[in-house]
Amino acid sequence: MADLLPVQVRQPGDSLPRVDTRIVTAIAVDEDGRRHTVRALAGQSLFRALVNAGLRLHLSHQLDTSCYGYVCRVSISDEWRARIPEPTEDELHVLKHHFTPPDFDPSIRCSCKIKLSDKINGIVVALVPEKCWDFT
Numbered sequence: 811m812a813d814l815l816p817v818q819v820r821q822p823g824d825s826l827p828r829v830d831t832r833i834v835t836a837i838a839v840d841e842d843g844r845r846h847t848v849r850a851l852a853g854q855s856l857f858r859a860l861v862n863a864g865l866r867l868h869l870s871h872q873l874d875t876s877c878y879g880y881v882c883r884v885s886i887s888d889e890w891r892a893r894i895p896e897p898t899e900d901e902l903h904v905l906k907h908h909f910t911p912p913d914f915d916p917s918i919r920c921s922c923k924i925k926l927s928d929k930i931n932g933i934v935v936a937l938v939p940e941k942c943w944d945f946t
């Protein structure tokens with residue numbers, strides 16, 4: 811399903827909310843240790859923000875059976891993970907399916923399932939190297 815923002819119906823005379831009140835920031839640390847400041851609108855997924863910043867390739871799917879989190883995985887510290895919802899069963903299935911012990915790491919999350927908000931403004935994530943399909 812596409813990462814769409816909710817539609818808001820305006821009435822005549824309603825003032826428009828200022829966009830700058832909805833901007834949140836995330837810090838993405840790439841595989842070489844470089845820090846990238848990523849700005850996005852609250853309500854967008856972290857993955858969408860990473861794609862828009864050119865840090866991840868665009869894919870038109872999320873948590874479908876052909877993905878398994880190869881492209882959207884990020885590592886998040888305990889401190890920041892405590893501020894986001896626990897992974898859903900679907901997300902855990904995706905992560906555990908291909909990352910069984912000892913590779914499974916609870917700090918790894920699917921960024922497509924993390925909604926940006928004021929609550930996690932400034933979140934720091936480490937980009938996990940993208941993997942290509944392994945059909946062996």
Ligand code: FES
Pocket residue numbers: 857869871872873874877878879880881882883904920921922923
């Ligand atoms: S984009 Fe496929 S699991 Fe996140």
